[in-house]
Amino acid sequence: MKEIPFNRPFLAGTELGFVREAAESGQLASGGPFTRRCEEWLREATGTERALLASSATAGLEAAMILAGLGPGDEAIMPSFAYPTIASAVVRQGAVPVFVDIDPETLNLDPDRVREAVGPRTRAIAAVHYGGVGCDLDALLEIAAGGGMLVIEDAAHGLLASDRDRPLGAIGDLGVFSFHETKNVTCGEGGALLVNNPALLERAETIWEKGTDRAAFLRGEVDRYSWVDVGSSFGAGELAAAFLWGQLGAAAELTARRREIWDRYHDAFAATEAAGHAQRPHVPAGQVHNGHLYYLVLPTPTARDAFIAELGERGIVTSFHYVPLHSAPAGRRFGRATGSMTHTDDLSRRLVRLPLWPDLDEEQIDRVIEAASAAAAGAARAHG
Ligand SMILES: *Cc1c(COP(=O)(O)O)cnc(C)c1O
Numbered sequence: 001m002k003e004i005p006f007n008r009p010f011l012a013g014t015e016l017g018f019v020r021e022a023a024e025s026g027q028l029a030s031g032g033p034f035t036r037r038c039e040e041w042l043r044e045a046t047g048t049e050r051a052l053l054a055s056s057a058t059a060g061l062e063a064a065m066i067l068a069g070l071g072p073g074d075e076a077i078m079p080s081f082a083y084p085t086i087a088s089a090v091v092r093q094g095a096v097p098v099f100v101d102i103d104p105e106t107l108n109l110d111p112d113r114v115r116e117a118v119g120p121r122t123r124a125i126a127a128v129h130y131g132g133v134g135c136d137l138d139a140l141l142e143i144a145a146g147g148g149m150l151v152i153e154d155a156a157h158g159l160l161a162s163d164r165d166r167p168l169g170a171i172g173d174l175g176v177f178s179f180h181e182t183k184n185v186t187c188g189e190g191g192a193l194l195v196n197n198p199a200l201l202e203r204a205e206t207i208w209e210k211g212t213d214r215a216a217f218l219r220g221e222v223d224r225y226s227w228v229d230v231g232s233s234f235g236a237g238e239l240a241a242a243f244l245w246g247q248l249g250a251a252a253e254l255t256a257r258r259r260e261i262w263d264r265y266h267d268a269f270a271a272t273e274a275a276g277h278a279q280r281p282h283v284p285a286g287q288v289h290n291g292h293l294y295y296l297v298l299p300t301p302t303a304r305d306a307f308i309a310e311l312g313e314r315g316i317v318t319s320f321h322y323v324p325l326h327s328a329p330a331g332r333r334f335g336r337a338t339g340s341m342t343h344t345d346d347l348s349r350r351l352v353r354l355p356l357w358p359d360l361d362e363e364q365i366d367r368v369i370e371a372a373s374a375a376a377a378g379a380a381r382a383h384g
Helices: 015-025 033-046 057-067 085-091 111-117 137-147 198-208 214-218 238-249 251-268 270-274 301-313 329-334 342-350 362-383
Strands: 050-054 075-079 096-100 122-128 150-154 174-178 191-195 295-297 351-353
Touching: 015 033, 015 238, 033 050, 033 191, 033 238, 050 057, 050 198, 057 085, 057 122, 057 150, 057 174, 057 191, 057 198, 075 085, 085 096, 085 122, 085 329, 096 111, 096 329, 111 137, 122 137, 137 150, 191 198, 198 214, 238 251, 251 270, 251 362, 270 362, 301 342, 301 351, 301 362, 342 351
Parallel strands: 075 096, 075 122, 122 150, 150 174
Antiparallel strands: 050 191, 174 191, 295 351
Protein backbone atom coordinates (compact mmCIF):
# COMPACT_ATOMS: atom_id res chain seq x y z
CA MET A 1 0.00 0.00 0.00
CA LYS A 2 1.39 3.40 -0.97
CA GLU A 3 2.40 5.59 1.95
CA ILE A 4 0.34 8.70 2.68
CA PRO A 5 2.85 11.38 3.73
CA PHE A 6 2.04 13.83 6.48
CA ASN A 7 2.51 16.82 4.20
CA ARG A 8 3.14 17.55 0.52
CA PRO A 9 3.65 21.10 -0.74
CA PHE A 10 1.06 22.18 -3.31
CA LEU A 11 2.18 23.47 -6.72
CA ALA A 12 -0.06 25.95 -8.49
CA GLY A 13 1.83 25.39 -11.77
CA THR A 14 2.65 29.05 -12.36
CA GLU A 15 5.64 29.27 -9.98
CA LEU A 16 8.46 28.30 -12.35
CA GLY A 17 7.34 30.73 -15.04
CA PHE A 18 7.54 33.58 -12.55
CA VAL A 19 10.92 32.37 -11.25
CA ARG A 20 12.25 32.35 -14.83
CA GLU A 21 10.87 35.86 -15.35
CA ALA A 22 12.64 37.05 -12.19
CA ALA A 23 15.89 35.33 -13.16
CA GLU A 24 15.86 36.87 -16.64
CA SER A 25 15.03 40.32 -15.30
CA GLY A 26 18.44 40.49 -13.64
CA GLN A 27 16.94 41.77 -10.40
CA LEU A 28 17.53 39.01 -7.86
CA ALA A 29 17.91 40.71 -4.48
CA SER A 30 14.98 41.64 -2.27
CA GLY A 31 12.76 44.64 -2.95
CA GLY A 32 12.15 43.96 -6.65
CA PRO A 33 8.86 43.75 -8.54
CA PHE A 34 7.85 40.29 -7.25
CA THR A 35 8.55 41.32 -3.65
CA ARG A 36 6.36 44.40 -4.15
CA ARG A 37 3.57 42.33 -5.72
CA CYS A 38 3.56 39.83 -2.85
CA GLU A 39 3.62 42.62 -0.28
CA GLU A 40 0.73 44.39 -2.00
CA TRP A 41 -1.25 41.14 -2.16
CA LEU A 42 -0.72 40.59 1.58
CA ARG A 43 -1.67 44.19 2.33
CA GLU A 44 -4.90 43.87 0.38
CA ALA A 45 -5.73 40.45 1.80
CA THR A 46 -5.27 41.58 5.41
CA GLY A 47 -5.80 45.33 5.48
CA THR A 48 -2.45 45.81 7.24
CA GLU A 49 -0.65 49.15 7.06
CA ARG A 50 2.45 47.58 5.50
CA ALA A 51 3.52 44.01 4.69
CA LEU A 52 7.24 43.25 4.48
CA LEU A 53 8.26 40.04 2.75
CA ALA A 54 10.72 38.09 4.91
CA SER A 55 13.09 35.17 4.50
CA SER A 56 11.06 33.31 7.19
CA ALA A 57 8.51 33.81 9.94
CA THR A 58 11.46 33.51 12.30
CA ALA A 59 13.05 36.58 10.68
CA GLY A 60 9.72 38.38 11.08
CA LEU A 61 9.55 37.45 14.77
CA GLU A 62 13.11 38.67 15.32
CA ALA A 63 12.29 42.00 13.70
CA ALA A 64 9.09 42.19 15.76
CA MET A 65 11.00 41.75 19.03
CA ILE A 66 13.39 44.55 18.03
CA LEU A 67 10.38 46.78 17.24
CA ALA A 68 8.82 45.91 20.60
CA GLY A 69 11.89 47.52 22.16
CA LEU A 70 12.83 44.42 24.15
CA GLY A 71 16.14 44.68 25.99
CA PRO A 72 18.00 42.98 28.82
CA GLY A 73 15.70 42.25 31.76
CA ASP A 74 12.52 42.85 29.74
CA GLU A 75 9.93 40.12 29.39
CA ALA A 76 7.59 38.86 26.68
CA ILE A 77 4.66 36.60 27.55
CA MET A 78 3.89 33.70 25.21
CA PRO A 79 2.32 30.24 25.18
CA SER A 80 4.63 27.35 26.06
CA PHE A 81 2.81 25.34 23.39
CA ALA A 82 4.53 27.11 20.48
CA TYR A 83 7.30 26.92 17.92
CA PRO A 84 10.76 27.63 19.46
CA THR A 85 11.71 30.72 17.45
CA ILE A 86 8.97 32.87 19.05
CA ALA A 87 11.02 32.49 22.26
CA SER A 88 14.43 32.50 20.62
CA ALA A 89 13.64 35.90 19.04
CA VAL A 90 13.09 37.28 22.57
CA VAL A 91 16.28 35.72 23.92
CA ARG A 92 18.29 37.30 21.07
CA GLN A 93 17.28 40.68 22.48
CA GLY A 94 18.67 39.72 25.88
CA ALA A 95 15.11 39.51 27.19
CA VAL A 96 13.23 36.71 28.95
CA PRO A 97 10.43 34.62 27.44
CA VAL A 98 7.72 34.08 30.06
CA PHE A 99 5.70 30.96 29.30
CA VAL A 100 2.06 30.52 30.27
CA ASP A 101 -0.51 27.77 29.86
CA ILE A 102 -3.02 27.39 27.02
CA ASP A 103 -6.78 27.19 26.85
CA PRO A 104 -7.55 23.45 26.55
CA GLU A 105 -10.40 24.11 24.09
CA THR A 106 -8.34 25.89 21.41
CA LEU A 107 -4.70 25.27 22.47
CA ASN A 108 -4.27 29.05 22.23
CA LEU A 109 -2.95 31.48 24.82
CA ASP A 110 -5.31 31.81 27.81
CA PRO A 111 -5.83 35.53 28.60
CA ASP A 112 -6.41 34.77 32.32
CA ARG A 113 -2.96 33.16 32.54
CA VAL A 114 -1.47 36.14 30.68
CA ARG A 115 -3.02 38.58 33.15
CA GLU A 116 -1.38 36.69 36.04
CA ALA A 117 2.01 36.75 34.31
CA VAL A 118 2.17 40.49 33.60
CA GLY A 119 4.89 42.25 35.60
CA PRO A 120 6.67 45.62 35.59
CA ARG A 121 9.10 44.42 32.87
CA THR A 122 6.51 42.95 30.48
CA ARG A 123 6.92 44.67 27.11
CA ALA A 124 5.09 42.34 24.74
CA ILE A 125 2.50 39.59 24.47
CA ALA A 126 3.25 37.14 21.67
CA ALA A 127 0.29 34.97 20.69
CA VAL A 128 0.00 31.97 18.36
CA HIS A 129 -3.12 31.20 16.32
CA TYR A 130 -2.81 27.44 16.60
CA GLY A 131 -3.92 25.62 13.47
CA GLY A 132 -5.16 28.86 11.94
CA VAL A 133 -7.84 29.27 14.62
CA GLY A 134 -7.66 32.77 16.06
CA CYS A 135 -6.85 33.26 19.75
CA ASP A 136 -8.75 35.68 22.00
CA LEU A 137 -6.93 38.77 20.72
CA ASP A 138 -9.43 41.28 22.06
CA ALA A 139 -8.69 40.19 25.63
CA LEU A 140 -4.94 40.30 24.92
CA LEU A 141 -5.17 43.76 23.34
CA GLU A 142 -7.00 45.00 26.41
CA ILE A 143 -4.33 43.62 28.76
CA ALA A 144 -1.57 45.11 26.58
CA ALA A 145 -3.21 48.54 26.37
CA GLY A 146 -3.40 48.70 30.15
CA GLY A 147 0.35 48.09 30.50
CA GLY A 148 1.88 49.77 27.45
CA MET A 149 2.80 46.47 25.79
CA LEU A 150 2.74 45.45 22.15
CA VAL A 151 0.72 42.50 20.89
CA ILE A 152 2.57 40.35 18.36
CA GLU A 153 0.63 37.72 16.41
CA ASP A 154 2.52 34.61 15.38
CA ALA A 155 0.14 33.93 12.49
CA ALA A 156 2.50 31.39 10.87
CA HIS A 157 -0.56 29.09 10.57
CA GLY A 158 -3.03 31.89 9.96
CA LEU A 159 -2.95 33.11 6.34
CA LEU A 160 -6.52 33.82 5.11
CA ALA A 161 -8.11 32.91 8.45
CA SER A 162 -10.11 35.50 10.36
CA ASP A 163 -11.63 36.50 13.68
CA ARG A 164 -15.05 38.08 13.18
CA ASP A 165 -14.07 39.26 9.69
CA ARG A 166 -10.70 40.64 10.84
CA PRO A 167 -7.87 38.79 9.04
CA LEU A 168 -5.42 37.08 11.41
CA GLY A 169 -1.99 38.71 11.46
CA ALA A 170 -3.45 42.19 11.01
CA ILE A 171 -5.16 42.63 14.39
CA GLY A 172 -2.29 43.12 16.85
CA ASP A 173 0.49 45.73 16.57
CA LEU A 174 2.59 43.34 14.51
CA GLY A 175 1.85 40.03 12.79
CA VAL A 176 3.97 37.33 11.22
CA PHE A 177 3.21 34.78 8.46
CA SER A 178 5.31 31.78 7.43
CA PHE A 179 5.74 30.46 3.90
CA HIS A 180 7.79 27.45 4.99
CA GLU A 181 7.12 24.30 2.96
CA THR A 182 4.84 22.94 5.70
CA LYS A 183 2.51 25.97 5.64
CA ASN A 184 -0.57 26.58 3.46
CA VAL A 185 1.27 28.78 0.95
CA THR A 186 4.99 28.33 0.44
CA CYS A 187 8.20 29.38 -1.28
CA GLY A 188 10.35 26.83 0.56
CA GLU A 189 11.55 29.19 3.27
CA GLY A 190 9.76 32.52 3.55
CA GLY A 191 7.57 34.72 5.67
CA ALA A 192 6.21 38.20 6.19
CA LEU A 193 6.02 40.85 8.86
CA LEU A 194 2.76 42.81 8.97
CA VAL A 195 3.19 46.25 10.49
CA ASN A 196 -0.31 47.09 11.68
CA ASN A 197 0.58 49.88 14.08
CA PRO A 198 1.55 52.94 11.99
CA ALA A 199 3.81 54.24 14.79
CA LEU A 200 6.17 51.31 14.10
CA LEU A 201 6.33 51.77 10.34
CA GLU A 202 9.39 53.98 9.95
CA ARG A 203 11.58 51.91 12.26
CA ALA A 204 10.36 48.68 10.63
CA GLU A 205 11.54 49.95 7.24
CA THR A 206 14.92 50.92 8.66
CA ILE A 207 15.43 47.55 10.33
CA TRP A 208 14.44 45.89 7.04
CA GLU A 209 16.91 48.02 5.10
CA LYS A 210 19.74 46.53 7.20
CA GLY A 211 19.68 49.42 9.66
CA THR A 212 19.93 52.17 7.03
CA ASP A 213 17.59 54.92 5.89
CA ARG A 214 17.70 53.57 2.32
CA ALA A 215 13.87 53.52 2.12
CA ALA A 216 13.77 57.29 2.73
CA PHE A 217 16.62 57.69 0.19
CA LEU A 218 14.67 55.76 -2.48
CA ARG A 219 11.71 58.08 -1.86
CA GLY A 220 14.01 61.09 -2.32
CA GLU A 221 13.61 62.24 1.29
CA VAL A 222 17.39 62.18 2.04
CA ASP A 223 20.23 62.61 -0.45
CA ARG A 224 22.32 59.65 0.73
CA TYR A 225 21.69 56.75 3.01
CA SER A 226 23.74 55.53 5.94
CA TRP A 227 23.64 53.33 9.03
CA VAL A 228 21.09 54.80 11.43
CA ASP A 229 19.81 51.92 13.62
CA VAL A 230 20.18 48.19 14.27
CA GLY A 231 19.03 46.08 11.36
CA SER A 232 19.53 42.86 9.52
CA SER A 233 18.94 41.17 6.20
CA PHE A 234 15.38 40.08 6.90
CA GLY A 235 14.02 40.29 3.35
CA ALA A 236 13.42 37.44 0.88
CA GLY A 237 15.14 37.46 -2.51
CA GLU A 238 13.25 37.92 -5.77
CA LEU A 239 13.48 34.23 -6.78
CA ALA A 240 11.61 33.20 -3.64
CA ALA A 241 9.17 36.09 -4.08
CA ALA A 242 8.49 35.03 -7.69
CA PHE A 243 7.72 31.47 -6.56
CA LEU A 244 5.49 32.82 -3.79
CA TRP A 245 3.66 35.05 -6.27
CA GLY A 246 2.56 31.92 -8.14
CA GLN A 247 1.35 30.36 -4.88
CA LEU A 248 -0.56 33.45 -3.76
CA GLY A 249 -2.52 33.32 -7.00
CA ALA A 250 -3.87 29.93 -5.91
CA ALA A 251 -4.16 30.71 -2.18
CA ALA A 252 -7.95 31.07 -2.10
CA GLU A 253 -8.50 27.84 -4.03
CA LEU A 254 -6.08 25.76 -1.96
CA THR A 255 -7.42 27.14 1.31
CA ALA A 256 -10.91 26.09 0.22
CA ARG A 257 -9.61 22.60 -0.59
CA ARG A 258 -7.89 22.34 2.81
CA ARG A 259 -11.11 23.35 4.54
CA GLU A 260 -13.01 20.71 2.57
CA ILE A 261 -10.64 17.99 3.80
CA TRP A 262 -10.77 19.42 7.35
CA ASP A 263 -14.59 19.22 7.22
CA ARG A 264 -14.49 15.63 5.93
CA TYR A 265 -12.30 14.66 8.89
CA HIS A 266 -14.39 16.62 11.35
CA ASP A 267 -17.67 15.02 10.25
CA ALA A 268 -16.16 11.55 10.17
CA PHE A 269 -14.59 11.81 13.64
CA ALA A 270 -17.81 12.98 15.32
CA ALA A 271 -18.49 9.28 16.00
CA THR A 272 -14.96 8.79 17.37
CA GLU A 273 -15.52 11.68 19.75
CA ALA A 274 -19.01 10.52 20.77
CA ALA A 275 -17.56 7.11 21.62
CA GLY A 276 -14.90 8.76 23.83
CA HIS A 277 -12.01 7.50 21.68
CA ALA A 278 -10.57 10.96 20.90
CA GLN A 279 -11.49 14.65 21.00
CA ARG A 280 -11.79 16.82 17.89
CA PRO A 281 -10.56 20.44 17.51
CA HIS A 282 -12.85 23.20 18.73
CA VAL A 283 -13.39 26.35 16.62
CA PRO A 284 -15.01 29.16 18.67
CA ALA A 285 -17.92 31.11 17.16
CA GLY A 286 -16.75 34.00 14.99
CA GLN A 287 -13.50 32.28 13.98
CA VAL A 288 -13.04 31.26 10.35
CA HIS A 289 -10.04 28.93 10.08
CA ASN A 290 -8.01 28.04 6.99
CA GLY A 291 -7.73 24.26 7.30
CA HIS A 292 -4.07 24.52 8.22
CA LEU A 293 -4.04 21.36 10.30
CA TYR A 294 -6.32 18.69 11.73
CA TYR A 295 -5.62 17.02 15.04
CA LEU A 296 -7.12 14.53 17.42
CA VAL A 297 -6.54 14.34 21.18
CA LEU A 298 -6.35 10.75 22.44
CA PRO A 299 -7.40 9.85 26.01
CA THR A 300 -3.84 9.18 27.28
CA PRO A 301 -0.23 9.68 26.10
CA THR A 302 0.16 5.90 25.71
CA ALA A 303 -2.97 5.78 23.55
CA ARG A 304 -1.57 8.62 21.40
CA ASP A 305 1.74 6.82 20.88
CA ALA A 306 -0.06 3.56 20.06
CA PHE A 307 -2.26 5.47 17.58
CA ILE A 308 0.80 6.93 15.79
CA ALA A 309 2.47 3.50 15.63
CA GLU A 310 -0.71 1.82 14.34
CA LEU A 311 -1.23 4.37 11.57
CA GLY A 312 2.46 4.08 10.67
CA GLU A 313 1.98 0.35 10.17
CA ARG A 314 -0.92 1.14 7.86
CA GLY A 315 1.29 3.47 5.78
CA ILE A 316 -0.11 6.73 7.12
CA VAL A 317 2.32 9.29 8.52
CA THR A 318 1.00 11.32 11.45
CA SER A 319 2.82 13.70 13.76
CA PHE A 320 2.81 14.98 17.31
CA HIS A 321 3.35 18.71 17.85
CA TYR A 322 5.45 21.06 19.99
CA VAL A 323 7.48 19.80 22.90
CA PRO A 324 6.46 22.49 25.44
CA LEU A 325 8.98 25.33 25.46
CA HIS A 326 9.09 25.65 29.26
CA SER A 327 10.39 22.09 29.59
CA ALA A 328 12.71 22.13 26.55
CA PRO A 329 16.45 22.49 27.35
CA ALA A 330 16.73 26.05 26.00
CA GLY A 331 13.40 27.05 27.52
CA ARG A 332 14.64 26.04 30.96
CA ARG A 333 17.92 27.86 30.40
CA PHE A 334 16.60 31.14 28.97
CA GLY A 335 12.94 31.36 29.95
CA ARG A 336 10.62 31.09 32.88
CA ALA A 337 7.22 29.47 33.37
CA THR A 338 4.54 31.17 35.41
CA GLY A 339 1.55 29.39 36.85
CA SER A 340 0.50 25.85 36.24
CA MET A 341 1.30 24.21 32.88
CA THR A 342 -1.29 21.46 33.26
CA HIS A 343 -2.95 21.82 29.87
CA THR A 344 0.28 22.36 27.93
CA ASP A 345 1.96 19.32 29.51
CA ASP A 346 -1.12 17.16 29.15
CA LEU A 347 -2.29 18.07 25.63
CA SER A 348 1.15 18.09 24.02
CA ARG A 349 1.45 14.41 25.00
CA ARG A 350 -2.01 13.41 23.74
CA LEU A 351 -2.27 15.37 20.50
CA VAL A 352 -1.66 13.92 17.03
CA ARG A 353 -1.91 15.65 13.64
CA LEU A 354 -3.26 13.83 10.57
CA PRO A 355 -2.14 14.22 6.93
CA LEU A 356 -3.74 17.33 5.43
CA TRP A 357 -2.63 18.76 2.10
CA PRO A 358 -4.59 19.96 -0.95
CA ASP A 359 -3.69 17.08 -3.31
CA LEU A 360 -4.95 14.33 -0.98
CA ASP A 361 -7.45 12.39 -3.09
CA GLU A 362 -10.78 10.97 -1.94
CA GLU A 363 -9.41 7.45 -1.61
CA GLN A 364 -6.56 8.66 0.60
CA ILE A 365 -8.93 10.70 2.75
CA ASP A 366 -11.15 7.63 3.20
CA ARG A 367 -8.11 5.54 4.11
CA VAL A 368 -7.04 8.06 6.78
CA ILE A 369 -10.56 8.25 8.21
CA GLU A 370 -11.00 4.50 8.35
CA ALA A 371 -7.54 3.82 9.81
CA ALA A 372 -7.71 6.67 12.33
CA SER A 373 -11.20 5.72 13.55
CA ALA A 374 -10.13 2.11 14.06
CA ALA A 375 -6.77 3.01 15.63
CA ALA A 376 -8.38 5.52 18.02
CA ALA A 377 -10.95 2.92 19.09
CA GLY A 378 -8.21 0.28 19.60
CA ALA A 379 -5.86 2.65 21.44
CA ALA A 380 -8.61 4.01 23.68
CA ARG A 381 -9.67 0.45 24.60
CA ALA A 382 -6.13 -0.73 25.30
CA HIS A 383 -4.67 2.41 26.89
CA GLY A 384 -7.64 4.71 27.64
C1 LIG B 1 6.42 27.34 11.15
C2 LIG B 1 6.23 28.20 12.32
C3 LIG B 1 7.14 29.20 12.67
C4 LIG B 1 8.44 29.38 11.97
O1 LIG B 1 8.28 29.66 10.63
P1 LIG B 1 9.56 29.77 9.67
O2 LIG B 1 9.02 30.44 8.45
O3 LIG B 1 10.00 28.36 9.41
O4 LIG B 1 10.59 30.56 10.36
C5 LIG B 1 6.84 30.03 13.73
N1 LIG B 1 5.71 29.88 14.43
C6 LIG B 1 4.81 28.91 14.15
C7 LIG B 1 3.56 28.82 14.95
C8 LIG B 1 5.05 28.03 13.10
O5 LIG B 1 4.18 27.06 12.83
